[in-house]
Amino acid sequence: MDGTVLTAMSVRRASRDRARVTTFVLCALLPLFFVLSFLLGPSNLSPGALLGGLFSGDGAAGVIAREIRLPRAALALVIGAALGASGAALQGLFRNPLAEPGVTGVTSTAGLGAVLAFYFGLAAASPLLLPAMAIAGALLSAGILYLLSRRGAGAMALVLAGVAIASLATALTALALSFAQNPYAMSEMVLWMMGSLKDRTLSDLVFAAPLTAAGIALLLSASRGLDALTLGEDAAESLGVAVASVRARVVIGVALATGAATAAAGAVSFVGLVVPHVLRRFYGYEPSRLILPSALGGAVLVTAADVVIRLIAPDGQLLLGVVTAMLGAPFFFWLILRLRRDS
Amino acid sequence: MSAAIAFEGVGAAYGARAVLSGVSASFEAGAVTGIVGPNGAGKTTLLRVALGLMKASGGAVRIQDRPLAQWSREALARTLAYLPQGADAHWPVTARQLAALGRLPHRAALAPLSAVDGLAVDAALERCDAAQFADRRMDELSAGERARVLFARALATGAPVLLADEPAAYLDPAHQLRLMDLLREEAARGTAVAVTLHDLALASRHCDRVVVLRRGRAVAQGAPSEALADTVLADVFGIAAQRLADGTVVASRRL
Secondary structure, three states, rough: OOOOOOOOHHHHHHHHHHHHHHHHHHHHHHHHHHOOOOOHHOOOOHHHHHHHHHHHOOOHHHHHHHHHHHHHHHHHHHHHHHHHHHHHHHHHOOOOOOOOOOOOOOOHHHHHHHHHHHHHHHHHHHHHHHHHHHHHHHHHHHHHHHHHHOOOOEEEEEEEEHHHHHHHHHHHHHHHHOOOOOOOHHHHHHHHOOOOOOOOOHHHHHHHHHHHHHHHHHHHHHHHHHHHHHHHHHHHHHHHOHHHHHHHHHHHHHHHHHHHHHHOOOOOHHHHHHHHHHHHHHOOOOOOHHHHHHHHHHHHHHHHHHHHHHOOOOOOOOHHHHHHHHHHHHHHHHHHHHHHHHO | OOOEEEEEEEEEOOOOOOEEEEEEEOOOOOOOEEEEEEOOOOOHHHHHHHHHOOOEEEEEEEEEEEHHHHHHHHHHHHHHEEEOOOOOOOOOOEEEHHHHHHHHHHOOOOOOHHHHHHHHHHHHHHHHOOOHHHOOHHHHHHHHHHOOOOOOHHHOOOOEEEEEEEEOOOOHHHHHHHHHHHHHHHHHHHOEEEEEEEOHHHHHOOOOEEEEEEOEEEEEOOHHHHHOHHHHHHHHHHEEEEEEEOOOOEEEEOO
């Protein structure tokens, strides 16, 4: 073998190793933050008591471990995975690194759906209607954005459309809450709009986890089609990819995952923007290689963020969505500046 | 010999606007067929109809003697390789990752790139003179280098038919000639090559056959010297041309 072949092979091996090490690190961080999240909380229970309460015990430790701490830690993981994978898939579909459930308004319309279900008695009629309405809301905005992108809307046009959709959804959410005649309407609104994992229950997890899993499975089934879309729609079609089906799977998969996550925790923004972008350094640009790692990375990020906010503000004044937005919004701004410079 | 692709009285329309009407033409294995015509003559549409990307509104398209409608999506993808006009990569994947997309029609749903796939990709990059930057990212390459990688992607499929839409556009003269050589090499391996071209010199010099389209109709076809006769050039393009000793047509003035 000559030198260039050897170099090419070692370049490829190095990039494969980089991806493997990153996966390993993410897999190691996830249980670490998960356990920390489980152990953190306002009641001063020892780790031993909490772990004991998880498996036995009907006392305070059992109730706290099983019905407060475990759902919260697990929901952080599920929501992070949903948002990370959704961001990676949306970016692949729109071929646009700015696409993300929050920026595109998908979480806002999901939140609107959830608020409508919650404050107008639907959620009381059947607990399934809460995530169902959130998913319907997510489907609406993802579908609108998709139609816009088909008409040739560029990266910035999609972002602006997302801003418009998000503003409208936020206004309608506020309107719905003021008609709901709920004395806590304003504080509840903040919870829906900024997202929080405070006071979540096992039933939130029971709906969010399988719906998110189904959504991510749909996204994975579309991943090779997303790779082919790197070449444009005609070329992808000529390679045997049913582009219409790829689109439908991504839009529905994102709606399922993001809708379920938003129904459980409100709108958590920017996770789907930051995670795939950071992971591209380690996994490369092929959309198919980014979906599962972004789910993993999103789970790590949200779980870690939820630990950090409880360390900073143990009384729970700090909302998860506030932290992700404070990290994500400057990043988003930087990304826009960089894209402008590149184009 | 039967045609790799045969159009029999094919029509096509965007909404109410007819783009092709009554086109009969064929692309033969082992030959380079050039498709020429003014802007909007229906060159791209002809290729898209053959690929099943657009439905014919009339007539019949046969691929290797079988009606297009009888082909499965997968079999068609392995038989027809397509290089769209102005092709570029939407993500800065590496050149090799991009070329490997050409193997998608050969891969099962979740199967990774096989050894055979890898060899096909490397061979395609080699033939396009792109192996030396196989592991560089697309955004680090020049326009000419990217065009070679995209062409390698089409070759990597190993399809018996290659349809290329304006592959010479945006290439400098040296790269244009290199591209035409590659198309000729591909035809020499038995592939049916069809290529839309704006440059009449390239069409007359490098194609075995030329199909001339005008407002959706095939007005002339055959060997370049017949299909690009003076009357056709005057009629279709409104130009007069000079001819070099080897028959190369050089557009010289507007009529």
